[in-house]
Amino acid sequence: MSTASKTRHKYEIVAAGIRATIADSLGPNDALPSERELMEIYNVSRMTVRAAIARLADEGLVYNVHGSGTYVGSPDLFAKAPKLTSFTEDMVSRGYAPSSRVLEVSRVAAVAAVATRLGLAPGGECTKIRRLRLADGNPMALETVFLPGEVLPMEEFDAKSSLYGQLTDRGYEIHRAEQEIHAVTLDEDASGLLAVPLGSAALEIDRVAVDRRGHPVEYARTIYRGDRYSFQMAVSRESGDK
Ligand code: 16G
Secondary structure (H helix, E strand, O other), rough: OOOOHHHHOOOHHHHHHHHHHHHOOOOOEEEEHHHHHHHHHHOOHHHHHHHHHHHHHHOOOEEEEOEEEEEEOHHHHHHOOOOOOOHHHHHHHHHEEEEEEEEEEEHHHHHHHHHHHHHOOOHOOOOOOEEEEOOOOEEEEEEEEEOOOOOOOHHHOOOOOOHHHHHHOOOOOOOOOOOOOEEOOOOOOOOOOOOOOOEEEEEEEEEEOOOOOOOOEEEEEEEEEEEOOOOOOOOOOOOOOO
């Protein structure tokens, strides 16, 4: 067993095995082997099999039918399942060339709303980064990010490269996030920067992202131009849901 697989959780190894089986020999809506069979194939407990399947279901790769079993999902559905991406990755996947203009990098004391989301004491030190984000050289989004000071001291932010790339290099790889999406209208400052008329509609996505240990790493507010950006997500319904 390699060092890499020793440090992986057992359920991740089982999930990887099932992913390979699906890729090699199963199609959409085919049944996966039963829990018992998977326990035997991988020599693991029922709990481990369930954790592996829950992971694959989260990814949209499989779905459960209550009382029947687990089946392979449809590729177009999981292709649309929202992935946790950086602006850079998001734009590249949409066929745009991303770039940024840094508007502010500063050290600030966290106000209550920021402190709560980042798990800091009120007034705790954080780094604030405000950037205009461009796609093919045209404004796409206006973004304000707060990070705990020790995660990224302001002096160490590299304005030319992806924030998520820098966080990964520093040992704070973003793993999960909670997001809230709402409609906003743009004030003079935001509409000027985004190059749209004052009062235009826009989409704000607020994200609190955590690393693998579950520690909050960023609180970001990204305001996307309503005429250039849409947010797609796949939704599903388990049989038996009321
Ligand atoms: C996205 C994220 C934002 C993150 C940024 C990093 C959403 C809603 N927000 O804009 O939270 O800080 O990407 O981008 O997706 P970067 O790595 O390209 O600098």
